[in-house]
Amino acid sequence: MAYRAMIEDFREALRARMRVAPAGRRMRWLMIVTAVSLLAFAVASWLVKGTAEVPILVTPTAILLVMLFVPRMQARQFYRLADAGGACRTVVDDSGITVTNQQQTSALTWQAMARYTETPRVFVLFSSDKNASCLTILPKRGASGPEDVDRLRALFDQYLKRV
Numbered sequence: 001m002a003y004r005a006m007i008e009d010f011r012e013a014l015r016a017r018m019r020v021a022p023a024g025r026r027m028r029w030l031m032i033v034t035a036v037s038l039l040a041f042a043v044a045s046w047l048v049k050g051t052a053e054v055p056i057l058v059t060p061t062a063i064l065l066v067m068l069f070v071p072r073m074q075a076r077q078f079y080r081l082a083d084a085g086g087a088c089r090t091v092v093d094d095s096g097i098t099v100t101n102q103q104q105t106s107a108l109t110w111q112a113m114a115r116y117t118e119t120p121r122v123f124v125l126f127s128s129d130k131n132a133s134c135l136t137i138l139p140k141r142g143a144s145g146p147e148d149v150d151r152l153r154a155l156f157d158q159y160l161k162r163v
Helices: 007-020 022-049 054-084 146-159
Strands: 088-093 096-100 105-109 115-118 122-126 135-139
Touching (some): 007 054, 007 122
Antiparallel strands (some): 088 096, 115 122
């Protein structure tokens, strides 16, 4: 595979990580419950008192904005780091994955990863810890054709658990 990192790759990978990692799912639910609770409190306050305090109205909006924009900012930061390394060349075989760019080479054995997920644009491989603290992003556009994407999927299914 040969590709250059794009911000959209990181956005998709971070969204996938939020769905896979228990901490990500808990954080998402906690923020939603908090925003809905504060909004309900503001509506109840307005119905009872005829007015609602500004902080109670602003906080749910702020929480929702944070939920929307923090992943985008994280993706941008990861992209800047990856882009500094230049174009990537990735080899996936029976021994694992080797990613090479202008600055470094990283070799990961299949034991270093436990599971993967597939999005429309990328394959995201996760470490074995429950919070998926390490991830590897492989953009499908880096494959030379659809048959190579199918071969990658077959290798991942052979060595990793699909989530």
